[in-house]
Amino acid sequence: MNQGSDVLVIGAGVIGAATAYFAARQGLSVTVIDKGLPASGTSSACEGNILVSDKELGPELELTRYSLGVWHGDLGDHKRLWEFESKGGIIVASRESSLASLNRVMAVQTGYGVAVEELDQDALREAEPHISHEALGGASYSEDCQVQPMLVAAHLVRLATEAGARFLADTPVTGFLRSSNRVTGVKTPRGDFSADAVVNCTGTWAGELAALAGVSVPVLPRRGFVVVTEPLPPMVHHKVYAAEYIDNVGSSDGGLQASPVVEGTPSGTILIGSTRERVGFDRTVSTNALSLLARNATALFPFLEHVKAIRHYHGFRPYCPDHLPVIGHDERAPGLWHAAGHEGAGIGLSAGTGKLLAQALVGQAPDLDLSPFAPARFGELSTGEPARHSSSHHPASPQSAEHQSAEPREEASA
Amino acid sequence: MKPIVSTDVAVLGAGPAGLAAAVSAAETGAAVVLVDAGAQPGGQFWRHRPETVVPEPDGRGHHGWKSYLDLRARFDAARHQGLITYLPGLQVWMAQQNQPTQADDAGFTLRTTPTVAVAASGAGVGAQAIVARRLVLCPGGYDRQLPVPGWDLPGVMAAGGIQAFIKANGILPGKRFVIAGTGPFLLPVAANIAEAGGKVLAVLESSSPTAWLPHLRAAAGVPEKALEGAQYAAVFARHRIPYRTRSIVTEVLGSRILGMDRVSGVRTAKVDVEGSARPGTERIYEDVDVVGFGWGFTPQMELPLSFGIETRIDADGSLVGVVDERQESSVPGLYLAGEVTGVGGATLAVLEGTAAGTAAAGGAVVPEKTAARHRRFAEAMHGAHPVPAAWQDWLSPETTVCRCEEVTAGQIMEARESLGAHDARTLKSFIRAGMGWCQSRVCGFASACLGAGPGVSPTAESLSGIAKRPLAAPVGIGELAALDADDH
Numbered sequence: 001m002n003q004g005s006d007v008l009v010i011g012a013g014v015i016g017a018a019t020a021y022f023a024a025r026q027g028l029s030v031t032v033i034d035k036g037l038p039a040s041g042t043s044s045a046c047e048g049n050i051l052v053s054d055k056e057l058g059p060e061l062e063l064t065r066y067s068l069g070v071w072h073g074d075l076g077d078h079k080r081l082w083e084f085e086s087k088g089g090i091i092v093a094s095r096e097s098s099l100a101s102l103n104r105v106m107a108v109q110t111g112y113g114v115a116v117e118e119l120d121q122d123a124l125r126e127a128e129p130h131i132s133h134e135a136l137g138g139a140s141y142s143e144d145c146q147v148q149p150m151l152v153a154a155h156l157v158r159l160a161t162e163a164g165a166r167f168l169a170d171t172p173v174t175g176f177l178r179s180s181n182r183v184t185g186v187k188t189p190r191g192d193f194s195a196d197a198v199v200n201c202t203g204t205w206a207g208e209l210a211a212l213a214g215v216s217v218p219v220l221p222r223r224g225f226v227v228v229t230e231p232l233p234p235m236v237h238h239k240v241y242a243a244e245y246i247d248n249v250g251s252s253d254g255g256l257q258a259s260p261v262v263e264g265t266p267s268g269t270i271l272i273g274s275t276r277e278r279v280g281f282d283r284t285v286s287t288n289a290l291s292l293l294a295r296n297a298t299a300l301f302p303f304l305e306h307v308k309a310i311r312h313y314h315g316f317r318p319y320c321p322d323h324l325p326v327i328g329h330d331e332r333a334p335g336l337w338h339a340a341g342h343e344g345a346g347i348g349l350s351a352g353t354g355k356l357l358a359q360a361l362v363g364q365a366p367d368l369d370l371s372p373f374a375p376a377r378f379g380e381l382s383t384g385e386p387a388r389h390s391s392s393h394h395p396a397s398p399q400s401a402e403h404q405s406a407e408p409r410e411e412a413s414a
Numbered sequence: 415m416k417p418i419v420s421t422d423v424a425v426l427g428a429g430p431a432g433l434a435a436a437v438s439a440a441e442t443g444a445a446v447v448l449v450d451a452g453a454q455p456g457g458q459f460w461r462h463r464p465e466t467v468v469p470e471p472d473g474r475g476h477h478g479w480k481s482y483l484d485l486r487a488r489f490d491a492a493r494h495q496g497l498i499t500y501l502p503g504l505q506v507w508m509a510q511q512n513q514p515t516q517a518d519d520a521g522f523t524l525r526t527t528p529t530v531a532v533a534a535s536g537a538g539v540g541a542q543a544i545v546a547r548r549l550v551l552c553p554g555g556y557d558r559q560l561p562v563p564g565w566d567l568p569g570v571m572a573a574g575g576i577q578a579f580i581k582a583n584g585i586l587p588g589k590r591f592v593i594a595g596t597g598p599f600l601l602p603v604a605a606n607i608a609e610a611g612g613k614v615l616a617v618l619e620s621s622s623p624t625a626w627l628p629h630l631r632a633a634a635g636v637p638e639k640a641l642e643g644a645q646y647a648a649v650f651a652r653h654r655i656p657y658r659t660r661s662i663v664t665e666v667l668g669s670r671i672l673g674m675d676r677v678s679g680v681r682t683a684k685v686d687v688e689g690s691a692r693p694g695t696e697r698i699y700e701d702v703d704v705v706g707f708g709w710g711f712t713p714q715m716e717l718p719l720s721f722g723i724e725t726r727i728d729a730d731g732s733l734v735g736v737v738d739e740r741q742e743s744s745v746p747g748l749y750l751a752g753e754v755t756g757v758g759g760a761t762l763a764v765l766e767g768t769a770a771g772t773a774a775a776g777g778a779v780v781p782e783k784t785a786a787r788h789r790r791f792a793e794a795m796h797g798a799h800p801v802p803a804a805w806q807d808w809l810s811p812e813t814t815v816c817r818c819e820e821v822t823a824g825q826i827m828e829a830r831e832s833l834g835a836h837d838a839r840t841l842k843s844f845i846r847a848g849m850g851w852c853q854s855r856v857c858g859f860a861s862a863c864l865g866a867g868p869g870v871s872p873t874a875e876s877l878s879g880i881a882k883r884p885l886a887a888p889v890g891i892g893e894l895a896a897l898d899a900d901d902h
Contacts, residue, residue, distance in 0.1 A: 037834060037835070037836065037837065037840050038833070038834060038840075039840075039843065039844075040839075040840070044843045150840075150843040150844050151833075151844060154829075154833040154834070154835070154844055155833070157833075157834070158832055158833060158834075167834070169834060169836075227891070227894070229891065230851065230888060231850065231851070267819065267846065267849070267850075272891070284510075285508065285510065285720075285884060287508070287510075287525070287897055288897075290894050290897070291894050291895060291896075291897040293894070294891045294892070294894035294895035294897075295895045297891065298891060298892065298895050304891045304892075305890070305891055305892035305895065306890065306891075306892060307890070307891050308888040308889065308890055308891070309885055309888065309889055309890070309891055309894060310851065310853065310885060310888050311853060311883065311884050311885045312884045312885060313884060
């Protein structure tokens, strides 16, 4: 098989699916290939978050807000397909010091137009009746929502094919077709595929794929575990986080960390997330991680102590050293584009990423400036280990980039 | 701080394979810990009335009871000598390979939690971590189920569930039974019901006796099976149990009794060689209160798979572990015996358990000719009693496939056709088939088949995707929280 198309999208996770969908809607001929089935990587091992509450001020927040508009706008008619749920997020403070930090964060976010509302103890208990008695107060983020990410990817691929795109599963890329330094397609065990534009949407594996083209895109995996409980009647109504991490933003080592996130799902299970560790693609189950999650969760919701866990899962967030995704044309290998490295925010950012990239692919000026995400920011050559995460913690951000909470989620929501 | 038990050999499961493994390892000189979910030894096959109620069970309704008594006597003796530590009433929720140290090969850790029954009774030992240099997994299997319209009505049971019910309680779960499915296991189930005073209206076997013809040599290799068959024939004759071959239940009928829907009858049909119902052969059995289905067995693979062992698809379509003649898996020090190496019955399980226990304790294993004969017999049996190729045609779009999450056959086919969900894992993540309490144990095989499409067998990858269970048993969040921080 050697059929040419305008755009070849590699990877049928949410990012690739959204890119294919919007590119096809732009009238481009699109081929999507994946080494497995749709949503078989990080998209199927996360929590399906579309969050505003946890974003760094700056380009990431801009992209988030843009993307949120796309979810509600361009994709608004399809919400039911992927169980879109405007459940809202609540950050809970259990110490005076973290309450003070949270209040500071809320003031700054309000200035940037984020919809956030302070919750006193009574309001918090009204919103989450089973919250710990230790909880002093919180902040409510009404814009935070949730989707079932596997369904997003699967349906966007389906909608793209209905708009003329072609999808091939079980088609791994083994190399690139080149014409001098230009990328003109890919080689696979099913034959060559040529395209004017080849888009790397391979998430955690984006660095590996870029290396095949001789360019450095330092995307690395950061592992996250999530524990899932037995189904229960509704006990947790929002996505509930602990604010205590705000006091610990300085901590940025590769060891085990956990930001408590507890949320109920429509199926009745409760998701308890989430750890973050830089351990490469290690799939060994860590009892330390499970134990830490369990302790954090019972601190927020003491009733969980007597609830059974029925499974857990883990995924690998694709992160870049500067914690910004890589979106756009790669001048170092003309013809090659990237849309990857969204770390823990890929589900939420996928809609905006796909739409903006499709605009760029047809030569329009994207609605949002993509230059902060330019691939060339990583320099000319392939390097080894990227800089050991030492990023910009915005002092007023509710979460350092360290705390990316759009984590492994396997549950349907909504 | 959780109690930690250290030992040479840990054996999981106290059924035929596990008992044999524990006894053999102890007799070879190893210190053994036997951990089992049951409250007393025997497993599913030799499940019997509580020994507190019936101290000396007579073995009625059991096969190979002499073999059990022999193993049990050796087990009791080894326990008495302190060679076997017996931990009943515990489920393993996670098994891990330890980090290697300079001193020794790494070994294994089993993390356990009390079973619901034991926890509720307040008896038994508390959660334990078991650290062992060698590990023998004998988790057995459970009835393989195929959905059919009405199979989710109360009163429908797994054939093995009926058997276990009778063995454990000494009473019947109903009065008038229809047993359906395929394989010789349907015979003892029906015989036990009849001997216990129940009425078996029919045993419906989807295959036909002629299916055995190509396998006669293998069958002749195990003459005791022929004898068993003759015994069942006598029981069937005495109780006038109709045995109908090339027959299936096409629908379980229900009616409202005391405000609750439950089984009232079955609609049946004769089938062709593919398993398609033949027009005009329909028949209805009324006044049925229990329907038992058995389509062979599914080995419990979650613990073996958690070690990433090499697997294969066995003759019956089940995913099983690959082992050498010493029952050692592709993970050094990890041994498998019983159904997880291929469904083959209790006699074979005892032989495999003996080899595994002996090898795990460092003893020499002599390859058994008997085991080879039993394996050939099992293969012949699987060949003669396949899951009918056309079984997916029995479903209507409304038939529930995943009962925990209430996913229908129609939803699965829709996800396969429009979203490309061709394997069980993808079906699970797209539409929650197999995502609930049972974690695919009941519907996993059916869901994998439906994903693959009519007449196509699921791949090892698809079966493996649903048999992997990162928690091998539910465990309390409080128990997880109490794990020691440095305990890994």
